[in-house]
Amino acid sequence: MAGIAVKRKLESEDDGELSLKVKKTKVMSDNVGEEGEPVCQKILSGFKTSSVLIDYTREKKIFIHGKLADQDAVVILEKTPFRENDLAEVFSTSTLKLDMKNDIYSTYKLRAPPHLNEIKTTVVCPATEKHLNKYKRQESFLVEETKTDYESITLPFIEKQNTFSLQWVYNILQKKAEVERIVYEDSDPDTGFMLLPDFKWDQKQVDDLYLIAIVHPMNIKSLRDLTAEHIPLLKNILQKGQAAILERYSLPANKLRVYLHYQPSYYHLHIHFTNLGYDAPGCGVDRAHLLSDVIQNLQSDPDYYKKRTLYFPLRVDDKLFSTFKEAGRV
Amino acid sequence: MAGIAVKRKLESEDDGELSLKVKKTKVMSDNVGEEGEPVCQKILSGFKTSSVLIDYTREKKIFIHGKLADQDAVVILEKTPFRENDLAEVFSTSTLKLDMKNDIYSTYKLRAPPHLNEIKTTVVCPATEKHLNKYKRQESFLVEETKTDYESITLPFIEKQNTFSLQWVYNILQKKAEVERIVYEDSDPDTGFMLLPDFKWDQKQVDDLYLIAIVHPMNIKSLRDLTAEHIPLLKNILQKGQAAILERYSLPANKLRVYLHYQPSYYHLHIHFTNLGYDAPGCGVDRAHLLSDVIQNLQSDPDYYKKRTLYFPLRVDDKLFSTFKEAGRV
Numbered sequence: 037m038a039g040i041a042v043k044r045k046l047e048s049e050d051d052g053e054l055s056l057k058v059k060k061t062k063v064m065s066d067n068v069g070e071e072g073e074p075v076c077q078k079i080l081s082g083f084k085t086s087s088v089l090i091d092y093t094r095e096k097k098i099f100i101h102g103k104l105a106d107q108d109a110v111v112i113l114e115k116t117p118f119r120e121n122d123l124a125e126v127f128s129t130s131t132l133k134l135d136m137k138n139d140i141y142s143t144y145k146l147r148a149p150p151h152l153n154e155i156k157t158t159v160v161c162p163a164t165e166k167h168l169n170k171y172k173r174q175e176s177f178l179v180e181e182t183k184t185d186y187e188s189i190t191l192p193f194i195e196k197q198n199t200f201s202l203q204w205v206y207n208i209l210q211k212k213a214e215v216e217r218i219v220y221e222d223s224d225p226d227t228g229f230m231l232l233p234d235f236k237w238d239q240k241q242v243d244d245l246y247l248i249a250i251v252h253p254m255n256i257k258s259l260r261d262l263t264a265e266h267i268p269l270l271k272n273i274l275q276k277g278q279a280a281i282l283e284r285y286s287l288p289a290n291k292l293r294v295y296l297h298y299q300p301s302y303y304h305l306h307i308h309f310t311n312l313g314y315d316a317p318g319c320g321v322d323r324a325h326l327l328s329d330v331i332q333n334l335q336s337d338p339d340y341y342k343k344r345t346l347y348f349p350l351r352v353d354d355k356l357f358s359t360f361k362e363a364g365r366v
Numbered sequence: 367m368a369g370i371a372v373k374r375k376l377e378s379e380d381d382g383e384l385s386l387k388v389k390k391t392k393v394m395s396d397n398v399g400e401e402g403e404p405v406c407q408k409i410l411s412g413f414k415t416s417s418v419l420i421d422y423t424r425e426k427k428i429f430i431h432g433k434l435a436d437q438d439a440v441v442i443l444e445k446t447p448f449r450e451n452d453l454a455e456v457f458s459t460s461t462l463k464l465d466m467k468n469d470i471y472s473t474y475k476l477r478a479p480p481h482l483n484e485i486k487t488t489v490v491c492p493a494t495e496k497h498l499n500k501y502k503r504q505e506s507f508l509v510e511e512t513k514t515d516y517e518s519i520t521l522p523f524i525e526k527q528n529t530f531s532l533q534w535v536y537n538i539l540q541k542k543a544e545v546e547r548i549v550y551e552d553s554d555p556d557t558g559f560m561l562l563p564d565f566k567w568d569q570k571q572v573d574d575l576y577l578i579a580i581v582h583p584m585n586i587k588s589l590r591d592l593t594a595e596h597i598p599l600l601k602n603i604l605q606k607g608q609a610a611i612l613e614r615y616s617l618p619a620n621k622l623r624v625y626l627h628y629q630p631s632y633y634h635l636h637i638h639f640t641n642l643g644y645d646a647p648g649c650g651v652d653r654a655h656l657l658s659d660v661i662q663n664l665q666s667d668p669d670y671y672k673k674r675t676l677y678f679p680l681r682v683d684d685k686l687f688s689t690f691k692e693a694g695r696v
Contacts, residue, residue, distance in 0.1 A: 079464075079474070080457040093447040094645075096426050100453065113456075113476065115445035115483075117423040123430065126443075127410040131480075132487060134409075140492060144409070146443070146485040150461075150477035153445075153485065157462060157474040177620040178642055180658075243423070290507040290696070293652050312508055312679055315424070315650065322623050322642065324651035328510075328677055336667075347658055349642055366620070 080104070080159070083111060090173040099171045101163070109161035110171055116154055126152050174351040178322060179360055182345045186260055189363050193356055194257055194303050205250060205304045208232070219247060220280035227272040228252040231280055234308070236317070242285050245311040249273050256305040259298045259325060259346070264338030270331050273307055281309060295324040299348050299356065322349050410434070410489070413441060420503035429501045431493070439491035440501055446484055456482050499683070506679040508652060509690055513673055516590055519693050523686055524587055524633050535580060535634045538562070549577060550610035557602040558582040561610055564638070566647070572615050575641040579603050586635040589628045589655060589676070594668030600661050603637055611639060625654040629678050629686065652679050 082104060089099040089110070096115035103109065118126075129152070132144040160167055181190060207213035209230060222228035229249045233239050237246035251269060256262065262270070278289040293310045297318060300306065307327055310316040318324065333340040350357040360366045412435060419429040419440070426445035433439065448456075459482070462474040490497055511520060537543035539560060552558035559579045563569050567576035581599060586592065592600070608619040623640045627648060630636065637657055640646040648654060663670040680687040690696045 077462060078458070078460065079462045080460065080476075083457045085453050085457075088450055091448065091450075095424055096445045096447050098448040111457075113448060115426045115448075117426050118421065118428040118443060118445075120418055120421075123415050127413045127415075127441075128408070130408065130410065130485075132407060132409045140490055142489045142491075144487040144489070146410075146487040147480035148483075148485060150480065150483070153478075153480070153483055155460075155476040155478060155483065157476040159472045159474070160470055161472075162470060175621075176642055178622065179620070290509070291505075292508065293650070295651055312506055312652065315645065315647075317645075319651055320623070320645065320649045321625055321651045321654035321656055322649075326651055326677060328675075332675060345658075345662060347656060 080111065080157075083109065089168065089171045101168055101171075104159070104161050107162040108164070108168075109159060110163040110167055112158040112160075112171075114156040116156055122152050125149075169353065174353050176349040176351050177357070177366060178347055179350050179357070179366060180345060180347055181360075181365075183343055185360075185363075185365055186346075189359055189365065190260075190299075190356065193359050197303070202302060202304050205302065205306075208250060209252060219284055220276065222272065222276055223252065224272075225252050227269045229269075229273050229277070229307075231277055231309075242287055242311060244314045244316070245281070245285060245287060245309070246314075246316055247277075247281065247309040249277050249307040249309065251305045251307075253305075257303040258300050258305065259296055259330065259341050261305070262330065262334060262341050264334045267331060267334055270327060270334075274327050274331070277307070277309055287311065293319060294327045295319065296327060296330060297323050298325060298346055299323075299350070322347065410441065410487075413439065419498065419501045431498055431501075434489070434491050437492040438494070438498075439489060440493040440497055442488040442490075442501075444486040446486055452482050455479075504681040504683050506681050507687070507696060508677055509680050509687070509696060510675060510677055511690075511695075512675045515690075515693075515695055516676075519689055519695065520590075520629075520686065523689050527633070532632060532634050535632065535636075538580060539582060549614055550606065552602065552606055553582065554602075555582050557599045559599075559603050559607070559637075561607055561639075572617055572641060574644045574646070575611070575615060575617060575639070576644075576646055577607075577611065577639040579607050579637040579639065581635045581637075583635070587633040588630050588635065589626055589660065589671050591635070592660065592664060592671050594664045597661060597664055600657060600664075604657050604661070607637070607639055617641065623649055624657045625649065626657060626660060627653050628655060628676055629653075629680070652677065 083102050084104075085100055085102040087101050089101050091098045098113050100111045100113070101108070102111065104111075126146075126148050130146050130148040132146050135143040135145060137143075204213070211218075214232065217232045218230055219233065220231040229251045231247055231249045234246040234248050237244055251273070253269065256266065274294060277294065278292060281287050281292065282289065291312050293308075293312050293316070295308050295310075296305070297308070308316070308318070308324075310319060330341075337343075350360070357366065413432050414434075415430055415432040417431050419431050421428045428443050430441045430443070431438070432441065434441075456476075456478050460476050460478040462476050465473040465475060467473075534543065541548075544562060547562045548560055549563065550561040559581045561577055561579045564576040564578050567574055581603070583599065586596065604624060607624065608622060611617050611622065612619065621642050623638075623642050623646070625638050625640075626635070627638065638646070638648070638654070640649060660671075667673075680690070687696065
């Protein structure tokens with residue numbers, strides 16, 4: 037099969053899902069019909085399910101482990117959202133089976149022509165043990181981290197991390213990568229930051245707007261490092277980040293949810309800006325801290341986050357979880 | 367059409383969605399085939415779309431306003447979750463159209479036989495203005511409420527509310543209603559509470575476990591009324607609520623998210639207990655406050671919540687939002 041070299045990177049998302057970052061390629065297939073259109077084939081007719089790795093019933097998305105031509109494979113099926121342009125045809129061509137009728141309310145099972153009700157399918161084949169572990173539902177536990185726990189467990193854990201793991205952050209700050217994605221920059225070394233769209237956001241609509249502000253100061257690992265001396269930085273991010281989003285996306289400050297994560301997914305301070313109307317993964321109170329609240333807390337107590345007991349979820353396959361467990365704190 | 371009287375109640379959920387509580391009836395239809403099975407009909411072939419009221423792309427659910435036989439109607443379409451028992455047939459009978467192939471990853475559009483890919487459909491016809499308003503996407507705005515705002519705007523608003531609006535809460539506390547639903551009770555008048563499943567939880571699995579603890583003390587409207595004198599109450603709820611859930615549902619404390627809402631949906635203090643693994647509606651940081659954090663804050667500052675500026679989302683059709691707007695605070 038002809039190929040164009042593409043950059044492919046597997047990244048672990050905050051919610052544990054694996055996101056495939058690829059530059060889109062041309063459709064490359066041997067299964068091409070007369071006019072170059074791909075034909076429909078029963079490619080998965082030989083797929084044998086071994087187990088369901090995880091089933092997101094709310095999102096109608098399922099991850100399945102199985103065998104395809106004797107190889108381990110993961111198949112991801114996801115129902116597609118409705119397309120407004122298709123609705124007329126859906127209504128005129130679908131058949132309905134009545135479930136219940138009660139006064140003005142009636143419920144049905146609707147059967148639409150397949151081309152109007154496609155299922156997004158991803159196949160990973162051959163799939164490795166790493167794929168299976170990444171996709172499998174991982175239990176999370178709520179962990180309690182006192183000031184002492186931070187100093188004796190978490191901080192040594194962070195310090196042991198490979199310094200190269202933040203190289204991609206530094207590449208952005210030094211404009212060695214992703215320069216075209218920068219929405220806004222304040223280059224002040226003490227109070228400045230860069231604002232970029234998060235990879236989870238396809239930028240096609242503002243409904244699920246999601247940007248990240250990466251701070252310029254190099255020595256702030258997380259919420260735990262913040263003291264009153266950082267208030268000017270935090271206020272600057274809040275104010276200028278909101279202004280930049282208003283200007284670029286016409287979304288005002290009172291339609292934004294602005295917060296930090298603890299634990300963060302990487303230990304260089306960054307702030308999340310999401311559309312208030314969007315239940316962004318990771319905006320739950322067990323992990324998120326409103327930036328306005330953080331500023332207010334530091335104003336009333338400069339060492340608030342040094343002294344505080346903090347609570348956060350950790351997945352059982354997270355190395356930090358193992359570390360807390362070994363320390364007898366879980 | 368033959369009918370059995372059923373109790374039907376439209377209830378407005380916390381997230382603004384309308385939930386239809388009906389006792390299931392027999393399938394009652396004139397459109398019945400030979401063996402009593404409902405036949406499939408193109409019932410919506412005459413439906414003309416006027417507008418999309420709201421489109422939940424994450425959940426693959428859409429609410430559509432239109433006309434059916436010259437009457438206003440609302441049609442709700444929702445893709446169905448995958449059923450594990452159907453997967454083998456889905457794989458063996460579906461055709462796939464290749465979108466992209468890159469090394470071990472390939473993506474497709476899958477077309478399944480309609481009976482394996484049904485769409486849950488609800489028709490409300492005739493629909494009233496009230497239905498359209500309930501279903502329509504309501505914008506929310508993040509509101510900033512200072513100590514002064516609370517005293518001058520919110521508190522007068524709460525005090526004007528009809529006292530009967532809390533009668534259902536008192537009925538529970540006085541065991542005049544829902545007695546069979548009580549999971550646990552501590553009847554102490556100062557530190558006690560009742561623990562019941564939330565109506566959003568069908569109790570069929572613990573994945574989406576959701577219980578509410580309603581406090582016995584009668585004079586605590588919300589987070590704003592909490593002071594250090596309430597710490598024994600709050601600690602009692604946290605400890606005994608977690609113990610009761612462990613005993614009844616085998617879910618330990620470190621798998622729970624325990625929080626209050628501000629603003630709450632009713633002004634008698636109540637605490638939410640949800641499964642940590644479940645992204646419960648309303649667990650977002652813009653509205654939820656971890657009970658452990660509340661206790662910690664009151665321990666360090668007895669008047670923390672009296673002095674604090676709090677942030678919370680309000681829908682534009684919320685009367686409190688109008689009140690803030692009239693006061694020039696939005």
